[in-house]
Amino acid sequence: MxxxxxxxxxxxxxxxxxxxxxxxxxxxxxxxxxxxxxxxxxxxxxxxxxxxxxxxxxxxxxxxxxxxxxxxxxxxxxxxxxxxxxxxxxxxxxxxxxxxxxxxxxxxxxxxxxxxxxxxxxxxxxxxxxxxxxxxxxxxxxxxxxxxxxxxxxxxxxxxxxxxxxxxxxxxxxxxxxxxxxxxxxxxxxxxxxxxxxxxxxxxxxxxxxxxxxxxxxxxxxxxxxxxxxxxxxxxxxxxxxxxxxxLSNGLFQALATHANQCALALQNGLLALGVEFESLSSTNQIFPILPNDAITALQARYGFHVWKKYDEGRQMIRLVTSWATPLDKVKDFIADARDALQHKEI
Amino acid sequence: MxxxxxxxxxxxxxxxxxxxxxxxxxxxxxxxxxxxxxxxxxxxxxxxxxxxxxxxxxxxxxxxxxxxxxxxxxxxxxxxxxxxxxxxxxxxxxxxxxxxxxxxxxxxxxxxxxxxxxxxxxxxxxxxxxxxxxxxxxxxxxxxxxxxxxxxxxxxxxxxxxxxxxxxxxxxxxxxxxxxxxxxxxxxxxxxxxxxxxxxxxxxxxxxxxxxxxxxxxxxxxxxxxxxxxxxxxxxxxxxxxxxxxxLSNGLFQALATHANQCALALQNGLLALGVEFESLSSTNQIFPILPNDAITALQARYGFHVWKKYDEGRQMIRLVTSWATPLDKVKDFIADARDALQHKEI
Amino acid sequence: MxxxxxxxxxxxxxxxxxxxxxxxxxxxxxxxxxxxxxxxxxxxxxxxxxxxxxxxxxxxxxxxxxxxxxxxxxxxxxxxxxxxxxxxxxxxxxxxxxxxxxxxxxxxxxxxxxxxxxxxxxxxxxxxxxxxxxxxxxxxxxxxxxxxxxxxxxxxxxxxxxxxxxxxxxxxxxxxxxxxxxxxxxxxxxxxxxxxxxxxxxxxxxxxxxxxxxxxxxxxxxxxxxxxxxxxxxxxxxxxxxxxxxxLSNGLFQALATHANQCALALQNGLLALGVEFESLSSTNQIFPILPNDAITALQARYGFHVWKKYDEGRQMIRLVTSWATPLDKVKDFIADARDALQHKEI
Amino acid sequence: MxxxxxxxxxxxxxxxxxxxxxxxxxxxxxxxxxxxxxxxxxxxxxxxxxxxxxxxxxxxxxxxxxxxxxxxxxxxxxxxxxxxxxxxxxxxxxxxxxxxxxxxxxxxxxxxxxxxxxxxxxxxxxxxxxxxxxxxxxxxxxxxxxxxxxxxxxxxxxxxxxxxxxxxxxxxxxxxxxxxxxxxxxxxxxxxxxxxxxxxxxxxxxxxxxxxxxxxxxxxxxxxxxxxxxxxxxxxxxxxxxxxxxxLSNGLFQALATHANQCALALQNGLLALGVEFESLSSTNQIFPILPNDAITALQARYGFHVWKKYDEGRQMIRLVTSWATPLDKVKDFIADARDALQHKEI
Structure with a gap:
């Protein structure tokens, strides 16, 4: 994984x-x-x-x-x-x-x-x-x-x-x-x-x-x-x-949360740039993109995430959660793999 | 303390x-x-x-x-x-x-x-x-x-x-x-x-x-x-x-408990040797000696412990708990101080 | 009343x-x-x-x-x-x-x-x-x-x-x-x-x-x-x-319920005949007619019943419950008074 | 019964x-x-x-x-x-x-x-x-x-x-x-x-x-x-x-309770007169006589009552409850039958 x-x-x-x-x-x-x-x-x-x-x-x-x-x-x-x-x-x-x-x-x-x-x-x-x-x-x-x-x-x-x-x-x-x-x-x-x-x-x-x-x-x-x-x-x-x-010392609480939000925002923006739809946009560390079923299957081979609900016949809403511990390069990897998955390339 | x-x-x-x-x-x-x-x-x-x-x-x-x-x-x-x-x-x-x-x-x-x-x-x-x-x-x-x-x-x-x-x-x-x-x-x-x-x-x-x-x-x-x-x-x-x-690796669980029990046994034996009474003797890490009220007061100045219950007019039962972390020298100190307290010496 | x-x-x-x-x-x-x-x-x-x-x-x-x-x-x-x-x-x-x-x-x-x-x-x-x-x-x-x-x-x-x-x-x-x-x-x-x-x-x-x-x-x-x-x-x-x-002797249980239902049905049919609307028709002892607010006020002067919910600006749904004890003449009275109330006559 | x-x-x-x-x-x-x-x-x-x-x-x-x-x-x-x-x-x-x-x-x-x-x-x-x-x-x-x-x-x-x-x-x-x-x-x-x-x-x-x-x-x-x-x-x-x-009209509440108590008192006094022991005497409508086991067995053939607890090897405490509805002649009958039972006569 x-x-x-x-x-x-x-x-x-x-x-x-x-x-x-x-x-x-x-x-x-x-x-x-x-x-x-x-x-x-x-x-x-x-x-x-x-x-x-x-x-x-x-x-x-x-x-x-x-x-x-x-x-x-x-x-x-x-x-x-x-x-x-x-x-x-x-x-x-x-x-x-x-x-x-x-x-x-x-x-x-x-x-x-x-x-x-x-x-x-x-x-x-x-x-x-x-x-x-x-x-x-x-x-x-x-x-x-x-x-x-x-x-x-x-x-x-x-x-x-x-x-x-x-x-x-x-x-x-x-x-x-x-x-x-x-x-x-x-x-x-x-x-x-x-x-x-x-x-x-x-x-x-x-x-x-x-x-x-x-x-x-x-x-x-x-x-x-x-x-x-x-x-x-x-x-x-x-x-x-x-x-x-x-x-609560030296702003660590805020810093950790800020990192989580930035990762989520990067994910969200990256997916938006790929044309992915959202029911609503998030400013926190959970985002809910709507993806084609086959893209989801492809991404699941490399990433762990929850499928939130069925959106329409061909698409489901997934949940991606980031945290203080999320590596930014994994965010970039995910976006790149999502691009490929959306284009039906193997990832 | x-x-x-x-x-x-x-x-x-x-x-x-x-x-x-x-x-x-x-x-x-x-x-x-x-x-x-x-x-x-x-x-x-x-x-x-x-x-x-x-x-x-x-x-x-x-x-x-x-x-x-x-x-x-x-x-x-x-x-x-x-x-x-x-x-x-x-x-x-x-x-x-x-x-x-x-x-x-x-x-x-x-x-x-x-x-x-x-x-x-x-x-x-x-x-x-x-x-x-x-x-x-x-x-x-x-x-x-x-x-x-x-x-x-x-x-x-x-x-x-x-x-x-x-x-x-x-x-x-x-x-x-x-x-x-x-x-x-x-x-x-x-x-x-x-x-x-x-x-x-x-x-x-x-x-x-x-x-x-x-x-x-x-x-x-x-x-x-x-x-x-x-x-x-x-x-x-x-x-x-x-x-x-x-x-559960290398017997640590047993070793820690054994230390706690040994400390309690040392306390119990030390107090018995001073003539202290017990309602019942313990083989685990809690002991319940019966001490004169003034000795308890004296010991409370240096040690923390719970007074368990009144035993008779002049005495109360206390509870002493040891653990994996109890230093043996503190056990010895307590016994020594108890000896003094029982003899009405300042401790 | x-x-x-x-x-x-x-x-x-x-x-x-x-x-x-x-x-x-x-x-x-x-x-x-x-x-x-x-x-x-x-x-x-x-x-x-x-x-x-x-x-x-x-x-x-x-x-x-x-x-x-x-x-x-x-x-x-x-x-x-x-x-x-x-x-x-x-x-x-x-x-x-x-x-x-x-x-x-x-x-x-x-x-x-x-x-x-x-x-x-x-x-x-x-x-x-x-x-x-x-x-x-x-x-x-x-x-x-x-x-x-x-x-x-x-x-x-x-x-x-x-x-x-x-x-x-x-x-x-x-x-x-x-x-x-x-x-x-x-x-x-x-x-x-x-x-x-x-x-x-x-x-x-x-x-x-x-x-x-x-x-x-x-x-x-x-x-x-x-x-x-x-x-x-x-x-x-x-x-x-x-x-x-x-x-459960001699069919009393059924007989009492049948009376209650008949009273309700009579009420429902009587009101339907007056042009009163219903969200759904009932075959049991509770009916829910939709009446103009002023008719409700008029009827409340003579009858007790619950106003169930607002239906639209001018009308509310009421609940009428009958029972084994309902006198049939009271059912007739209610229908007659409802007719008058709907025609803005004093009742 | x-x-x-x-x-x-x-x-x-x-x-x-x-x-x-x-x-x-x-x-x-x-x-x-x-x-x-x-x-x-x-x-x-x-x-x-x-x-x-x-x-x-x-x-x-x-x-x-x-x-x-x-x-x-x-x-x-x-x-x-x-x-x-x-x-x-x-x-x-x-x-x-x-x-x-x-x-x-x-x-x-x-x-x-x-x-x-x-x-x-x-x-x-x-x-x-x-x-x-x-x-x-x-x-x-x-x-x-x-x-x-x-x-x-x-x-x-x-x-x-x-x-x-x-x-x-x-x-x-x-x-x-x-x-x-x-x-x-x-x-x-x-x-x-x-x-x-x-x-x-x-x-x-x-x-x-x-x-x-x-x-x-x-x-x-x-x-x-x-x-x-x-x-x-x-x-x-x-x-x-x-x-x-x-x-609460005309003192009925008190009258009914008084009758119950009187029946219990009559039972208690009657049994006391027969030498029956009580752990404590009652002034209300429940009494707890202590009777020999065989007398209890004999009385159970004619009367319903709860056996409360074992008292000693040969005896048990029973509970007798009276009420507003207790007939006084049943009280007298019970005492008479208890006398017989205590004397090992058939009742």
Missing amino acids: HHQFYNDYSETAHPACLAAIAHEPMRQEAGYGMDTISAQAAEAIRTICHAPEAAVHFLSGGTQANLTVISSMLRPFEAVISAHTGHIFANETGAIEATGHKVISMTVTQGKLTPADVRAVVAAHPWEHGVRPRVVYISQSTEIGTVYNLTELRALREVCTELNLYFFIDGARLGSALVSTEADWTLADIAALADVFYIGGTKNGALLGEAVVIVNTSLQTDFRYHLKQRGALLAKGRVIGSQFLAL | HHQFYNDYSETAHPACLAAIAHEPMRQEAGYGMDTISAQAAEAIRTICHAPEAAVHFLSGGTQANLTVISSMLRPFEAVISAHTGHIFANETGAIEATGHKVISMTVTQGKLTPADVRAVVAAHPWEHGVRPRVVYISQSTEIGTVYNLTELRALREVCTELNLYFFIDGARLGSALVSTEADWTLADIAALADVFYIGGTKNGALLGEAVVIVNTSLQTDFRYHLKQRGALLAKGRVIGSQFLAL | HHQFYNDYSETAHPACLAAIAHEPMRQEAGYGMDTISAQAAEAIRTICHAPEAAVHFLSGGTQANLTVISSMLRPFEAVISAHTGHIFANETGAIEATGHKVISMTVTQGKLTPADVRAVVAAHPWEHGVRPRVVYISQSTEIGTVYNLTELRALREVCTELNLYFFIDGARLGSALVSTEADWTLADIAALADVFYIGGTKNGALLGEAVVIVNTSLQTDFRYHLKQRGALLAKGRVIGSQFLAL | HHQFYNDYSETAHPACLAAIAHEPMRQEAGYGMDTISAQAAEAIRTICHAPEAAVHFLSGGTQANLTVISSMLRPFEAVISAHTGHIFANETGAIEATGHKVISMTVTQGKLTPADVRAVVAAHPWEHGVRPRVVYISQSTEIGTVYNLTELRALREVCTELNLYFFIDGARLGSALVSTEADWTLADIAALADVFYIGGTKNGALLGEAVVIVNTSLQTDFRYHLKQRGALLAKGRVIGSQFLAL
Whole structure:
């Protein structure tokens, strides 16, 4: 296999993360996230987010973060609103429902929930014969690579405030969103708008780790009980804390995401130049070109990627994901091979 | 602080584990536990356990392993039997109950459940106005440092078979149990007796990681669905697989546990020689001496440890935990300081 | 208020049901559904359904029946498929999700799920990153008054068998469906096709009560545990058993439903004669006429009914429900008043 | 069978309850508990309890009431404290755990929880590695027929207030407790002390029905959502409301319970006069005599009752339950037959 564009977690971790983990391994630290390293990382996140009152917790993965956060926000009869493409609705094996709560999905375009969607859900749930919507969940960037801009985020915040909903942002790919050309916001903006969000490490260079930031102080109380109950409290919390310290030093977090986006943009531009169609263009590290079936077959001999869905009789949409670890020459190789495949040359 | 005997996860990880993680970080591997490194580690575990049909999955911690395994075994009205000291009953914030199941506890001595306990629970639950006991849960070593011997394990297996119960062994500290002087069994014995068990990495040198071994083939089906739903499927499964490969090479797993036990034995013998009483003696890496209150206060100035419970008006039981990382000279220092504290000298 | 067409449970119960309850009240019977009266009623149901091996249980309401039955069929990661109009998806406050399971909805027309819908759901859930569909849920009659015919039911049974799904029929209004002009099936057909179904009493003359019929013997085991755990095991089971005995004697169950349907048909025909439009015509006891807003306002002064949804700027769809207890003269009154309202006369 | 002393729900219902249900069956009422009859019954309960601000809801049974109320009070990591004999711990098939919450049991004597028990539980749960106790659950009368007096109730209220716990009283047999010779309190006292309690109808003459009284206004909000989600919202709420109206008229509720207690007292005194031993004497409608095995066998030929537990080699404790429906002559017969059985005469 020449290269895999399956996802952004195919490589182990960025050297800086590995080095951070391996630093002073024999220094004794308190367990279960009460260590000094996690405390420093939490402080670094509060600083970068301009959120001095935020609580920060380090979890091992996105599904774990989503189920722990969302179930902590809801009473038994309350529900969370998601785009139909939202990770919690489509890709987490009913993890939210397993905590007892309905995920109300809205069919969206571009992977993005709108205030109108939120209003429609609330309007459709007026009484006790249905659940009560209580949390708006979005992913930033979305599962199809798009990015909410500041106007869109503010509009969602406003509708949440108006309708007494919490606003939760899944940031598994927040780095890629943050440095995308579409992003006209900062982490501080995210912290000012969301009740809770998380900063994804796993898909941006870390071995594992998501930093959950609870900005709304009323949601901070007792969160460690939720963590422990859901199996999300790591004995050695430093393993994640240390990596976030590394990622947040010297702009590494942004640099890694920028590299991933540049690789994706190069892929996208290269394919566009070959006449390849896209349903929508991406500014983050996932792109979704539409290719003829035979070209896909040819490319699969050398590259790993997911076929996303059938587009028409002769074509399918594929997903290509780049990361901090993607070599630029593999991007060039892919484009060259795609050119040949489209021209029915052997590759 | 001179040294902490709080637990066996105060240090980061053994160098061999850190090296294993850092090996070939840029080699692309499949995500979510489907990587070749996890596959090799699983095979190594099957080999060492003489369990060629076993399924092996790598999870990030003990509570996560317990809740995922137990909820996968039970229908909604079924329950798990545990000693009152069992981790799932006493120390996991209702994690099992949060999946919908009752933990039936029996008050035990020495931290060990007996066939008579199991029979008593089953006899007390004859009909549909109570839950149905379905799983016997034990910890090996137990939460108070004791070890089930082969006769005891076989007796539990027999009662489980007779009463149609599954037998699940929490091996968060299985290494320490395995190399204890009380252990007259092997990992292959454990695999032959349990339906499911796990081999703890976190408390024996790994950064994080528990290897769940599902021996009973009828329980293997669909386990990845349970993992994903509970947030237990790591994107980069290699992070745990690689460490288990390291631990299972050249006897490292046993060597680390042996060191931990030797430190604990040295502590225990040293304190016995000072006339310190114990409710029961331990052959693993946790000991529970009974000390005068003033001696405890004095020792707390230099050492970290948990006060376990009040023993009588003047004394309390403390817990001292050693690990692969405990320096032997700290053990000697502790004994010397304990001698002084018991003689009311300043330490 | 002249008359309410809100629902089919506005009156207490048919005199025969009340008489059955009040019969021999001092005769002692076993509790929790083990009484001889419930046993007789179960036998009567087995006979009428030609299902000698079926297990029958009496529950107090539809939501209770749905949540108890569905959660008894599923492993934690499994899910149920429903029309978007299905009661479990739209009208039960997340009762299924509260037992830990996702309800996968398909947007349907006419309230009916098709084999193609079922296939599409299964195709969209191929792996452990999504739930596994395991039960197909339909309502007969549906929430919008339509009825599945025998061809449609057989096709659903076939797709269930092919795809290893259970087939569960919510029969809260099974009586009305059974006697509708669209029904070309019998209760024996339902029993032959479904794994589990229930016969609704509450909406067809009973004080309360749904008879759950578990035809698939593999689903019968331990169902009383589920009943007790969900709070669905009535201390005095005879209260429901006795009513079903009454309803199933001398064709009362069919007679009551037939009256309800005739009232609805009379309403529908009367309104059609006035030129009122319908999105679809009903053969059961719920009809959904589309009326001008001012006519609705006028009618609301004298009649109770639910406004179902906005149809266009000037019109809304309303729901009129008839029952065993609907007086035919009230039907005539309504039509007359509707005529006046449509002609802008005062009513 | 001469007579059954198995329980207090062997007969259908008191004639007044049956008459109340059958009154004006064709008057249309709103569904789902919004009817005028339930409203009147709620007002009657508020009046008798001197609790003008209380919310009252009518549920169909005790387990349903317990699981709905308790799960409505708790966040996911919170737990309820119960005596080990408590119905929620011993007799409800893990219904509370199925809603995600641990029941913490304390081994008690006389079926009664004490403030010391409550303090011990709270002291044993100081941090996030265990659940947080949040509700104290007691049954009045208890499962073994004893009654908390006013001093005991006040002491429990005080410890709840001090430790920030809710106080919930299961009143499935509140009538029998209320009129017992041990009761030095009124329903108004119960309402003043509990956050939530319920008044049992099913075991005191009603066909079915428990009246849940939510005194603490902060717990009233959204309770109908919980009811609907748990399948506890009856379509025809009037069926329970009407019975409570009947029971609360002219002192019927107290009269029925008084009759039950008198029968039990007569049984107890009659057996005492025969030299029969009791572990403890009861002032309510359940008594627990200790009888020789052969006498039990002889009595079982003519009477139905539960054998409670083995007492010693030759004797067992049995449970005899009386009710509003127990004929006094059956009580006399039982005593006479017990005399014969104890003297080894044929009965």
